[in-house]
Amino acid sequence: MHPVFAQTNKGKFINASVGLGIVSPYDQETRMTTGSGFYAQGEYVWCPRSWFGVIPYAGVVIAKARSEEKDVNQEEYNLKANTALLGTKVRLAAPIPYVAPFIEVGVGVSLGSFYTHTKADHYSKNGLLMHVPFSLGLALGRKHNVEIKFAYYLHESVRQDSGGAAFGLSFPLED
Template identity: 55%
Template sequence: MQKLYFFFFTFLLSVIVYAQPSKGEFINVSMGFGLTSPYNETDTDMNSNGFYAQGEYIWSPRSWFGVRPYVGVVITSGEAKVKRAGAPDYKIQTNAALLGAKVRLAAPIPYVAPFIETGFGVSIGSFETFTEEENLKKSGIITHIPLTLGLAIGRKHNYEVKLIYYYQEQVRQVTGAAALGFSFPID
């Protein structure tokens, strides 16, 4: 597994590509550490972690604005870290494919360009939120609202560091990731 990470980061650092805030069409690939938390934080200190990956097609007509349809996957599971005597085992998990579209607003600053993204999408998979206040278990399609905060970095803004959140109201949880991404032009 360490060799795979080494190869991935070597490739990531050796490719010279262009990313928004440049104009044009791109493909963006992101991978990271997936997280899921319930809407209502309880004294059980509960969250789950796992894997996150996403691919985006980017259409950027302006250096500060882009439209980004996406497809991704998130797999997380976890239980309460603090268990009380007589209390049930609280847990939260998400195993889902993500589909949707976002818009990005970026500040085209040299070397470090902050950005924010939001949009609308659907999560397809299985979801469980079992806390003191919620007992939800669903499979199928649910809606989500994505929100991403990040930095496009590098001389040509070819790398991204970002925090990604998907607000899933129907299962009362927030799924997200701390991720790294890179883009390459297709036009």
């Protein structure tokens, strides 16, 4: 019988991710491409089971988007997210050797500034906002210590989501 890893393995890990920051509006009628910027996140990963993990995280997203389309006042539609992230999520992973797909969901807070100006929405908020993190990814390698993921942080109060397309590495804290 061969052992199968899923998250990574059972145990405790530190995961560091960096990548392209993204921001996009909930309003799909505005012709706006997803904006770009910077994304980084650090996670403490605790996996009591190979297929289940609890992940407190801290991160940052700095991203903006601008559309060539204009409103009735000739203002351009645009988005901005400059935020620090803090929260906890859970991970469910498929126990597949070398390539373990996973999904993460949780709850957290964002501290920063947000601006959403589209056809349907106009919000500008600074300070502390609640967000819902949602990630899809792959844990790669024999020990699943390399990750590729899309991480989204849904900010309902400003009608935008931000996040990143990221590459990450996991480091075990115990043998």
